[in-house]
Amino acid sequence: MKRAAFETELAKLRAENQRLRRSVQELSVLNDVAVAISSARSLDTIIELIVNRCVKHFGVEQAAVMLLEQADKSPSFHTVVRKADQSSVRLPYRLDAQLTGWMLQHREPLLVNDLNSDQRFTTARTPDCPIRSLLAVPLFLKGQMLGLIGLFNKRDVEGFSKDDQRLLSILATESAQVIENARLAREERELQRIQEELRMASEIQKNLLPQGPPAVPGYDVYGVNVPARAVGGDYFDFLLLPEGKLAMCVGDVSGKGMPAALLMANLQATLRSQILLGLPVHQCVGNANFLLYHDT
Helix, strand or coil: CHHHHHHHHHHHHHHHHHHHHHHHHHHHHHHHHHHHHHCCCCHHHHHHHHHHHHHHHHCEEEEEEEEEECCCCCCEEEEEEEEECCCCCCCCHHHHHHHHHHHHHHCCCEEECCHHHCHHHHHHCCCCCCCCCEEEEEEEECCEEEEEEEEEEECCCCCCCHHHHHHHHHHHHHHHHHHHHHHHHHHHHHHHHHHHHHHHHHHHHHHHCCCCCCCECCECCCCCCCCCCCCCCEEEEEEECHHHCEEEEEEECCCCHHHHHHHHHHHHHHHHHHHCCCCCHHHHHHHHHHHHHHHC
16 A cells, blocks of 8 residues: 555656646746847847747747738738748648638637648648648737747657647747737838838929029019828929020829829920920920820
8 A cells, every 4th residue: 555655646746747847848948939039129030030949849840920911801811931940841822721711710729630630621631741730829919810820740759739739829929919019110110111212202303393483574473382292293394495485384193192293203304305395385295195195
């Protein structure tokens, strides 16, 4: 009886020791990822660090982070980074589409250790499919799904475990906020770049228009352009011609913004080239219309 009790207690101690070892290993993985991504700034760098750590710590052939795009009414995923130890390992298109579709519908972790026998992915199976097992967990932030982290082909013959699923879920929870912050920072930088380009375009368009009214004896001539946006398609021009003549042009390109501004610049160059040839007004307008029609 004493021996049996001793062996029972020893088994409990071994199980507890194994649990503690696993917990220490999990904390080490989480700390490793947290330290790595906390020092990174760009979205691509952060995600590459995450997938590299996943390949290393989970012992898989491939890892991928897919972020959800919601620019239109039909949400879709796009793969930001995929890391593979073997260049021959690729996620087939059908499986990629079915995996992301399943995630969008169920919004919960997915663990598959035998893809060939899993009834949820029958249409994705092909004779040359290199994927044997997979583990995917969603990226959530404040109840909104941002994307998913996917692991493929566990090297351990026993496949993915519930402990792997739990650890990857914790990793996804910690990574979601960092990924979203980096994505928002990238969008802000892109917005600043666009705003700077629009500012430069506005300056260029202002310089294309007359910088001041012409001096015409007996007349007060004035022109001003105030676009509804940074740039626009409104156009006016003054051209002093030989013999004291003055050519005046007024136009309004259909539409607003950059497309109208580009056409307005083309219109100005075309009209000026025709007017300076000394042609009659009707011929200038006819030639300009012909050129614009064939060039735009």
